[in-house]
Every structure is written in C-alpha cells, then in structure tokens.
Amino acid sequence: MxxxxxxxxxxxxxxxxxxxxxxxxxxxxxxxxxxxxxxxxxxxxxxxxxxxxxxxxxxxxxxxxxxxxxxxxxxxxxxxxxxxxxxxxxxxxxxxxxPGAGEVVSGRGYKEYRLGDYSHWLQKRVDDDGNWRKIRSCLQEGKVCQRMEERNQTLDEFINNHLSPIQSGCCKPPTACNFTYRSETVWDKPSGFASSTNSDCNTWQNDPSILCYDCQSCKAGVLANVKNDxxxxxxxxxxxxxxxxxxxxxxxxxxxxxxxxxxxxxxxxxxx
Structure with missing residues (x-):
C-alpha cells in the first residue's frame, strides 16, 4: 500500500x-x-x-x-x-x-548614491565591463529616464520629487556638479566648464542614450536597488x-x- x-x-x-x-x-x-x-x-x-x-x-x-x-x-x-x-x-x-545607503541632499526630495559606500564584492560586479554592458542595456530598454522626462516638471517640482535610486543616479547629474536645469534629463554645464574632480560631471551627456548611464552614481543606484531586492x-x-x-x-x-x-x-x- x-x-x-x-x-x-x-x-x-x-x-x-x-x-x-x-x-x-x-x-x-x-x-x-x-x-x-x-x-x-x-x-x-x-x-x-x-x-x-x-x-x-x-x-x-x-x-x-x-x-x-x-x-x-x-x-x-x-x-x-x-x-x-x-x-x-x-x-x-x-x-x-x-553596507550602503543613499545620502540625503539638502533641499532635495531625493537621495544620491556613491559607489564606494557598497561592499567591494558588489562594486566589482558592476565595474566589470561585460556585466555593466548588460545592465546598461536593461536600463535603457526599461525607459526609466524617458518616463521621468515625460513629467515635464519645473525645477522646484523636480527637486522636491521622490526619485528612485536608478532615476537619481542614472537620469541626472550629481547635485555637486551645479549644472543648470532645463528638464528632468537635460542639464546645461556652466560656461567655461572643462573638467571636474567628480568624474560623473565629466561623464554626463544630454544625449538620451548616454545621460549618466556610465556614471559611478548610476552603478551605485543599481546597487541600491539590488540591496533592496x-x-x-x-x-x-x-x-x-x-x-x-x-x-x-x-x-x-x-x-x-x-x-x-x-x-x-x-x-x-x-x-x-
């Protein structure tokens, strides 16, 4: 039986x-x-x-x-x-x-993220060119930044808005760059801007296919999402x-x- x-x-x-x-x-x-x-x-x-x-x-x-x-x-x-x-x-x-957490920015409704705040093991994973190429492809196909741009917000509305870690790290330049806001994903560099000690300021481009997808802040934003998940x-x-x-x-x-x-x-x- x-x-x-x-x-x-x-x-x-x-x-x-x-x-x-x-x-x-x-x-x-x-x-x-x-x-x-x-x-x-x-x-x-x-x-x-x-x-x-x-x-x-x-x-x-x-x-x-x-x-x-x-x-x-x-x-x-x-x-x-x-x-x-x-x-x-x-x-x-x-x-x-x-380890790892977003940093509160004074006068802003969103946080910003630094790659160095996360574990070395996770940093190595996103710093690998092959891994990042795949992740970058997923970010672009997900149209996270494109959806953010469709809000058509003023600067005051934007800075008081809650952004996800990926939106904050990949779709805009770091606040420390002091770029001029035109839209959610279009920021003008100051006149005479040549280079900055912050590599993300140099990496940022208004081109929708580039933006800050190769920034350290973008990788940190991805890791913030990975941490939560x-x-x-x-x-x-x-x-x-x-x-x-x-x-x-x-x-x-x-x-x-x-x-x-x-x-x-x-x-x-x-x-x-």
Whole structure:
C-alpha cells in the first residue's frame, strides 16, 4: 500500500512539475525573441530554473509514487544540496547588502548614491565591463529616464520629487556638479566648464542614450536597488527554506517506506 508520505511527496512534485512548464516556456519564448543583451541576460537563468524544476519534480514524483528508491535518493540529495545552497546564499545576501545607503541632499526630495559606500564584492560586479554592458542595456530598454522626462516638471517640482535610486543616479547629474536645469534629463554645464574632480560631471551627456548611464552614481543606484531586492529575497528565502526542510523530512519518510517495501512483503506495510 502506498504510504501517506509518498502520496504527499508525489502531490507536491506534481504542483512543482506544473509550475516548471510555464517557467520553461517563458525561457524558450525569451530565447526566440532575444535580440538585445538584456533579453539574453534574462533568458538563460529562466530556462535553467525551468529545466531544474522539471527534472527534480519528475525524480521526486516517480521515486515516491512508483517506489523507485534510487530516484528518490537522488531527489533527496538534490533537495539537501538546495537547502545548503539556499541557506548560504541567504546569509551571503545579508552580509554583502549590509553596507550602503543613499545620502540625503539638502533641499532635495531625493537621495544620491556613491559607489564606494557598497561592499567591494558588489562594486566589482558592476565595474566589470561585460556585466555593466548588460545592465546598461536593461536600463535603457526599461525607459526609466524617458518616463521621468515625460513629467515635464519645473525645477522646484523636480527637486522636491521622490526619485528612485536608478532615476537619481542614472537620469541626472550629481547635485555637486551645479549644472543648470532645463528638464528632468537635460542639464546645461556652466560656461567655461572643462573638467571636474567628480568624474560623473565629466561623464554626463544630454544625449538620451548616454545621460549618466556610465556614471559611478548610476552603478551605485543599481546597487541600491539590488540591496533592496536582495533583502526582500533573503526574507522570502527564509520562508522557502522552512518549506524545503518540511518537504525534505517528508521525502525521508517516503524513502524509508520504499526501503521497507523492498525489504518486506507489501502486506506488512503500514502508514507513515
């Protein structure tokens, strides 16, 4: 007789299997229409996640419901490794995102961001040319600055406005540059301006395809977003870890049931 724990593992893996299909489909769809670095950057992890969930759920489903002990053992091994990796990532996320915060600018409704305030590990990630090219592509395709420009605000309205870290870091020059405001993404450099000790002032261009996308402040704004997102992900991971531990425990019961069924006649089986 099939045990309760086996049925439960099978049910959970049916749900996971059904979830993996749209995830894998989304990855394949992205792969067919990926023309930019941003789309290609998103495509691979989505396909990997879909395939991973599909294979693991199939192993758990067949192993639990068909009494295939070696598949269930493999399923439990993967689950154990996933728990360890997820635990390590959660701790790592809290550690690397601990430093770094926006600086309040006097008389402004928004904050500004400095790359040096964030962990060295995160700084190296955004300073890498290959990584930044992909991130920059995503920022441009997301039209964050273009949407901000559509507000058509006066200077007073703009300086009292709340800006996201990316809008503050990528769509305008730093306040310390003392550029003259024309619109949200158009700022005039002072007459006679040659260069500044602040590299972002030299990098800024009114060209919509350039703006401050290569500024240190833009990279810092991205890291501010990453920090906020990773904090949320870390909290979700804790909840997910508890769920995985429960599933792993039930899976261990199912594995024990399989071993008992293989060692003894089925009429001696009970419920677990």
């Amino acid at each position: 099939v045990r309760v724990s086996n049925n439960l593992v099978g049910l959970l893996n049916i749900v996971t299997l059904l979830l993996s299909i749209p995830i894998l489909g989304a990855g394949i769809w992205l792969g067919h229409r990926a023309h930019t670095d941003c789309e290609k950057f998103l495509e691979r992890p989505v396909i990997f996640l879909g395939v991973f969930l599909l294979l693991v759920s199939l192993a758990g489903l067949v192993g639990a419901c068909c009494g295939v002990s070696w598949l269930l053992w493999l399923y439990l091994l993967v689950m154990f490794l996933l728990i360890v990796v997820l635990f390590c990532f959660t701790v790592f996320a809290f550690v690397v995102t601990n 990773w904090k949320k992900v870390a909290v979700v991971n804790i909840i997910f870890l508890i769920f995985l531990i429960v599933v792993y425990s039930v899976g261990c019961c199912a594995f024990r049931n399989n071993r008992n069924d293989n060692a003894h006649p089925r009429w001696k089986g009970g419920y677990a």
